[in-house]
Amino acid sequence: MSNRPRRPSKPYRRPRKDPVRILAFEALRAVDERDAYANLVLPPLLRKAREKGDFDSRDAALATELVYGTLRWQGTYDAIVAECVDRPLREVDPPVLDVLSLGAHQLLNTRIPSHAGVSATVExxxxxxxxxxxxxxxxxxxxxxxxxxxxWLEKVTPPYDEDPEQHLGIRHAHPRWIVSALWDSLGGGSNGMEDLLVADNDRPEVTLVARPGRATTEELLSGDAAPGRWSPYAVRLAEGGEPGAIDAVREGRAGVQDEGSQLVALALADAPLTPPGEGGGSSARGDQEADSRAERWLDACAGPGGKAALLGALAAQRGAVLLAAEKQPHRAGLVARALDGNPGPYGVITADATRPAWRPGAFDRVLADVPCTGLGALRRRPEARWRRGPEDVAGFAPLQRGLLRQALNSVRVGGVVCYATCSPHLAETRAVVDDLVKETGAELLDVRPLLPSMPDLGDGPDVQLWPHLHGTDAxxxxxxxxxxx
Structure with missing residues (x-):
């Protein structure tokens, strides 16, 4: 977690010259002052700049690189700046640190000539x-x-032999505690560790999903777009591709969704169920009713709606009914928007899945895509690595266990729950699952046969995806x- 002080900046006047760096500074201040996320702050700033005529596509690309690059490397730049100032870093005002980090990024990680980077940043x-x-x-x-x-890395990085986690953390711009957690998740040893940290710093591809029955991958494969690697519904856009320019995306028949997220929905939809009544736990009358009805699927934490939209499309193709539940009303509205136009029956409700509004055993398949630290999406939200701390992992633990406990209570005997999280931290993944298996006696199914084309899926039965191995979020x-x- 960053040790930077968090104080609001003083008002500043907006110049007419160099709107790119002014916009980048505004985005960084929003991230720091309001705990905003760059992927939510930057697009409206860019859109406003284009509407005013201040930006062309090259300007937008530079502003994006300055914001994301500065956030991604913040901890490393702080270590370098600390070597160049005569006071503790905590005594340097946050707006000054933001300007210095912007300058450091231009000098150390872009092709901008040094004299131009210094001059523009001083201005x-x-x-x-x-x-x-x-x-x-x-x-x-x-x-x-x-x-x-x-x-600079040679100067500010401790030797690997003395402190391997801090060495890798500064060299690859990750807090030490995250390096340690990722190392544990990879199974210890050095194999793949540096590759993972490098992949975390790469700009991710934009991946689309063609929602089955509503769009096809063929209509998304225009220009330099390419099919996805693992999901039959995925299309990878070329760098600079604009999803909003595609009709199917604008119409909601397709969406932006990482392949890892698509695979979560597909695994749940394809998981084998035990027929109602087999293995006990149901009455004869209940068995007959269950056999005669359509399968019922639940997305218990559905916001903002990406997985729900894919599940809804898959459910419609298979004659199933989807209920999408989301605790936060505004996020429930996003889910409803994502599902709008789905050809099959579905419902969207505002509900807390830890206090279910439905009867026990009501569903055949349940997705529990639980809130987490988001350490699996550091490529997309680089600021999260400096914002989170080990205490956040512990803070999510009761909620994650509560959601999985209620998900298992919400599925019928023989039905399947998919526990998913965009974090590789063992305390958010296997520790949660192991605890609930011991508590409930649930049977763990092997996920790997449901992802037949994917390599490097480990020993199972659960699956951890990785940016450096699969090109997906973790x-x-x-x-x-x-x-x-």
């Missing part, structure tokens, strides 16, 4: 910080410009079949 500082602090920025950036990134999934009590 930015004059406008948003004032002349006095601009002189400070100028002095610090000139020290940073005296060496390249590799040279999604975790486990399938649990409810057994008679």
């Amino acid at each position: 930015l500082a004059r406008v948003v910080l004032g002349d006095g602090r601009a002189k400070f920025v100028n002095a610090v950036l000139r020290k940073i410009a005296a060496d390249d990134l590799e040279g 999604m975790y999934m486990a399938l649990l079949r409810r057994t008679p009590s």
